Amino acid sequence: MDLDDTNLEDLNDSNDSEDYVHITPAEVLELMEETWVNEKFAPEILPNKTEVVDIILEQIKSMEVNIKNLSNDDFTKNIYQLEVDKLRFMVTSYLRTRLEKIESYVVHILKEEEKRVEKGESKYLSEQEYKFAQDYSRSMDRYFNKIMNFCPNLTSDTWSSKVIEPNNNSFVFMKSKKTIEGLPIDITNADSDLVDIKSGSRVIICYSSIEELVKNGDVNLI
Amino acid sequence: MFGEKGYNLIKELARSEDNLPPYNSDLVNEISHEITKQFEENRDDAQNSTIDGSESLLLNTIRIRNGASKRNIRCLMAYHYNRLKCLRTMRWEFGSILPPDIKANLSSDELEWFSNYSKTLVNYMKSIGEDGINLAVDLKPPKALYIEVQCLVDYGRFELSDGTMLLLKKNSRHYLPRSECEELIRQGVFKHIS
Amino acid sequence: MPLSVSYTPNYYSLEDILATQERIPCRVAQTIPKMGHLNSSSVDVDLQEGTVMEFPLWLVNEVCVSRVPILNPDLPKIYKESYREILKADACAVDLHRLNLHFYELGSYVKKFDKKNDVHQSIIDTFRSRFRQLINLADNSISDPMVQQRLDTLERKLFNDAYKARVKLNIWLEHSATVIEAANMVVNHKKRKRINLEELL
């Protein structure tokens, strides 16, 4: 039952190909796990990792084909199946968490995406999530227009003008992958205390202080 | 005092937690009328306040009413928004078909929103990967492939994905693939026995 | 499955709407024509300058920020010095729930009416002093209803979330396998149905 390594080409060919020169399925799995846990604990939506999700889904798919071909008498069939189920749980849990964030902060997220596009940056949402966000936002818009149409002059109190934002000043636990020096613990305060965090160290800290470090992979939320 | 009706509307919703009370169209309409009235009164007073060109005290009146109608609008918006949030959770917990007694508590606009949400969600799930993925299952980390369940209702016939047909009777026990009964457990048809 | 977030008020938040409904003692700074009906103890058409009465916080917030305020708000008495002293002496002994359901939220709003700026520190200190009690309550799963009843809304939410997490952890520690459960709403729906049926009998 050999795995099809060509599945990994997607990842290798993606824009930052230097980051992914040679990556095994096991390493993709590690990435998926980090991505899942980060998303669980980050107050805001993080940049999508569609390429990782897609590889996992492909791996699941090809593994399921293989499993079908195994005899029911082969006790390893259970092991293969359980691994597939575990992966599917991780992927769906990750996608569900993102959907909840998208729904909760849809207006804010779409506005941020617009800014990113203007600046030529890549979107945080995957293509499918972006479509979902737009559909969801439109249906909210339609609904609130109906509710509030008794008074046509109330033009400024619309659904999309009352933005709910995630609280990025939420406290999170993190583990550092490298040594970080001079990190302000309260970015709202210009005279904030600065801290050094050693590689491998675990701390509780305000998310807004480490937002960028989470996104560029220097720290993991735990 | 201004804003009492809006307050009552919100209190009614806040008290009920995840149980959605009947859509209170009477109170919603009363508040809508209050807003329209406040708007009209303010428009009239605004015209009168400029006749003599001085800083009329009527501007105070307008400011108070303006504040009151903003409050009313906020209560209306929050009432409707939080009901939708609850409906959203219901889609995940009951599935796309709601129990009739819950449906009876919804407005027609809410029912429409619910079916739209359902559609949006299904479209999204279909669009993932090559074959789509069902996000309504695999809610917990899997521990075993087969689990024992007890049927809590007379459900009737139930077909497994391999074609096996089961008759689900109240109190009957079954040993089934976890993936095939998770949704029925969530919906209260089965009870998972550890 | 909901996101685990702490309370952060927003436009749609029921909690914030309830908190801003609390009444604030004010002195009317300028006569407000046609608004005499707001003062139930007067039959005047206009609300006269100098009238002292209570207004809901949301209205005060609307009209007291400008250069020429219409209302001059005062601190609600529970945030005044005599109460602050009681909280300072032994915050844990105070029944915050009775003082005000939204003690911290209301306090965070009205502190701007406090010229001396003592309320700001007082509510923070109160929260900090009472936290020990909160965590013990949630952890020991002792159900002292007396202590629980003395929590304000913010503390109550913290307690409830912590308590739920603690119960989950204890179940995990004590039982060999976790079972898949029916959805919350489904369970509650069934319970309510049962109640309704019983009512009919």
Next chain:
Amino acid sequence: MDPDELEFLGEKSKIMIIPTFNKENIHLISGDLGPFRASLPSQVPLWVATLLKKQKRCKIIPPDWMNVEYLEALKEQEKQTSGFTRMPSDHYMVEAKLLLDCAPDDIPNADEVKVIIKDIWDMRMSKIRSSVTKLVKNSDFYAAVDNLTIMEINSVRPILPHALDNLFRMKHIEQPKPSQNSNVSSFLMSKRASTSFQLSNNEDY
């Protein structure tokens, strides 16, 4: 996170087993296992070990630290220090729970091991509770938690982060300014930001 999700994370810890079967490699997505030769030790993820054990296809070799002697020493160390001892595994509770549950026959003095681990856990829990209380009392918006395992960290969730969230918020809600020199000159200014009553005649007020 729910404890069963942390268990999920801990289940990939590697465990030594002695299989009772012969089998060539198992090619999992997470990596190859085996080949398995009956009575020759082999390393597998914890979840595979428990699955095989339940099917009576292997014996478990307990992790190095899962014995009375080591744990007694660890417990003593935990008692002596006011801080937190470094635990032998980031998933010690998950490993202990799953292995003691499915393979008590493979772990010498399993009952005693269970009790000591519970003692250590309880001791650490009570230390954690007092550190958390102190942290909030001091309003410290930063703390190192180096020697806490992820299950232990999760035990103070959500209460610790949420308490700090609220404290942080209370601290940062705008403080009163010395003089209320608001630049909002009239309610008409609020027209843009809020309900518009279209008082066009009064724009100059």
